[in-house]
Amino acid sequence: MRSNMKSFETIVKEMRSMQMPLPSDKIQLRLTDASQVLSDGLAYFLALQGREMQWLPEYDEVAAWLSANNGRGLFLYGNCGRGKSLLCRYVLPAILLGYYGRVTTIFDTYEMNSNIDFVLSKHIISIDDIGTEEVSNMYGNKRMAFAEVMDAAEKHNKLVMVSTNLSVGDIRKRYGDRVLDRIKSTTTRILFQGESLRK
Secondary structure, three states: OOOOOOHHHHHHHHHOOOOOOOOOOOOOOOOHHHHHHHHHHHHHHHOOOOOOOOOOEEEEEHHHHHHOOOOOOOEEOOOOOOOOHHHHHHHHHHHHHHOOOOOOOOEEHHHHHOOOOHHHHOEEEEEEEEEEOOOEEOOOOOHHHHHHHHHHHHHHHEEEEEOOOOOOHHHHHOOHHHHHHHHHHHEEEEEEEEOOOOO
16 A cells, blocks of 8 residues: 555645646637537628528538537638638637637648747638648758648647638548647538539
8 A cells, every 4th residue: 555645636736836748738619609609600701701501411510519519620622612711710719719818820822831839839720722732941941731730639728710611521531640639639620512602
């Protein structure tokens, strides 16, 4: 029997005082009336583009994520023209700011590649259209920016929202099983199917 036992709560306080690394708290979303809030957000941002909102089955799943995300990010994949980019670039960041006071830092893949260390310094990250980027090559230093983002999401509990037109097979082929496994462990995945709404 150990006589000098300490609680982990005490140990973690000591770790903090010594500036040892600890995981960040996961961001928990619990939005009441998530379907209505999401519908209002979609309608607003589509109206800015002169378009009308049409509720898609996929949006039910996005609303469910907003109702209870269980500390997980969001991975929107599948067919183009179904609102994935609109959600990741405007609607969801507006909801997180307006209802939670949390700032989402939004990147396209070029911005992600050109300043990966800045991306990694953020805690809520939205990346639009992954799969279109090249390998980051800064001063001869090659980095797989998206792989680093997903690694940080797992290690540091970052909330990551991602959109892509890639299929699961394409994601595996492009980024490998490790990145796909991290996507599965840190995000809720929603498949967007059907014809493009762009006209």
